[in-house]
Amino acid sequence: MSENSWWNRALKVLPGGVDSPVRAFGGVGGQPVFVKRADGPYLFADDGTQYVDFIGSWGPMILGHNPPEVTEALHEQLSRGLSFGMGTDIEVELAELILSKIPGMEKLRLVNSGTEATMSAIRVARGATGRNKIIKFRGCYHGHGDSFLIQAGSGALTHGAPSSLGVTPGVAQDTLIADYNHLEQVEALFAAHANEIAAVIVEPVAGNMGCVPPKAGFLEGLRDICTKNGSVLIFDEVMTGFRVSDGGAAKRFGVHPDMITLGKIVGGGMPLAAYSGKESLMQNVSPLGKVYQAGTLSGNPMAVTAGLAQLKLLYKLNPWEDLEQKGVKLETGLRKAAEDVGTTVQINRVGSMFTVFFSKAPVIDTETALAADTKRFATFFHEMLNLGIFFPPSQFETTFIGARHSDEILDKTLAAAKIAFEKVK
Ligand SMILES: Cc1ncc(COP(=O)(O)O)c(C=O)c1O
Numbered sequence: 001m002s003e004n005s006w007w008n009r010a011l012k013v014l015p016g017g018v019d020s021p022v023r024a025f026g027g028v029g030g031q032p033v034f035v036k037r038a039d040g041p042y043l044f045a046d047d048g049t050q051y052v053d054f055i056g057s058w059g060p061m062i063l064g065h066n067p068p069e070v071t072e073a074l075h076e077q078l079s080r081g082l083s084f085g086m087g088t089d090i091e092v093e094l095a096e097l098i099l100s101k102i103p104g105m106e107k108l109r110l111v112n113s114g115t116e117a118t119m120s121a122i123r124v125a126r127g128a129t130g131r132n133k134i135i136k137f138r139g140c141y142h143g144h145g146d147s148f149l150i151q152a153g154s155g156a157l158t159h160g161a162p163s164s165l166g167v168t169p170g171v172a173q174d175t176l177i178a179d180y181n182h183l184e185q186v187e188a189l190f191a192a193h194a195n196e197i198a199a200v201i202v203e204p205v206a207g208n209m210g211c212v213p214p215k216a217g218f219l220e221g222l223r224d225i226c227t228k229n230g231s232v233l234i235f236d237e238v239m240t241g242f243r244v245s246d247g248g249a250a251k252r253f254g255v256h257p258d259m260i261t262l263g264k265i266v267g268g269g270m271p272l273a274a275y276s277g278k279e280s281l282m283q284n285v286s287p288l289g290k291v292y293q294a295g296t297l298s299g300n301p302m303a304v305t306a307g308l309a310q311l312k313l314l315y316k317l318n319p320w321e322d323l324e325q326k327g328v329k330l331e332t333g334l335r336k337a338a339e340d341v342g343t344t345v346q347i348n349r350v351g352s353m354f355t356v357f358f359s360k361a362p363v364i365d366t367e368t369a370l371a372a373d374t375k376r377f378a379t380f381f382h383e384m385l386n387l388g389i390f391f392p393p394s395q396f397e398t399t400f401i402g403a404r405h406s407d408e409i410l411d412k413t414l415a416a417a418k419i420a421f422e423k424v425k
């Protein structure tokens, strides 16, 4: 590696060489890949190497890279201008489309990242209830807002810093923690903090400690507890929205929260996210109400164009059943490949989200996720990468299947996995 390689140059100017920790290969070692371009199901590194992309920009690229419908819409919008700082017809169209698809949501506000969406949602919940505390789950990740960097998942878990420095004790004391899938802990927190809890925020399918599905009754139980206690139930669907069904996790599981945050897919690969809620909650948002939230680039026309074009294409193609079948094929195939070489793995999957855990026991919460063998995962990851298959570089992330992962690609992935499992054994 030359002194003047991009990685060496990056290390000199970007902390850890990256703009987001999960890109640094901290959980698997080795040097991160620099990507030059992407097309359909593939990423191309700056040295020209082609990889099958199972990261999908960490979720957004459910239809693969550069669908012509999205690219053409962006070219057209580009000729009209990049940002206006005023309302647009397309933001209204996007809001109408989202609200027509996501059950129970009556109003939304567009923002630039999932982090902004969740930060704003809890502000609304606090404003509406006049209460300060929230409950979040250990190993769930809701972006990097201060209130959420307590026992957080994703890069925080991967890099061994689930609770970040720089979050004041004053903020931290208002975030109560329970274990995912452990309703009794939520009940205990409500018993100990009656009338203090503004909101419970949850990833309806956890994706940031690896993929961990909700146990039967868990989401329903949260719904009941929040209703009983006058607390706001927030589904953070930044990852699951438009992915686990055509109406996200709320529709897939038939449980209806009071607020839903969206990101990733909703922006089609551009910086766009949203928080949504019942009218009674969203009427608190400024300028209608007294909860302030704003943004110079919120509803940016380029981002809205990408999001709108991808969502329209998504509903036209209706890929969810096909994604489920691809998921089944990968899950069964991976399980068989592991069995064939005599290695034990746990494969958790919900629709097109899955994680291969190098673990002997089922993974149902953070404790069991952390019991996985991250060294074996690292070997598996690098073997797959060498064979041209790019899985997320951490045991505690979710692998995303996309509509452009053809049968042939899935077969190639399974063949690679068998070789990789053999090496890990
Ligand atoms: C469930 C969930 N919520 C929130 C976020 C934060 O979104 P962003 O990275 O766009 O700030 C993420 C991913 O990063 C996520 O997976």
Ligand SMILES: NCC(=O)CCC(=O)O
Pocket: 020, 021, 022, 023, 058, 059, 141, 154, 155, 207, 208, 397, 398
């Ligand atoms: N599952 C984790 C993410 O999607 C986060 C991506 C990032 O922070 O770069």
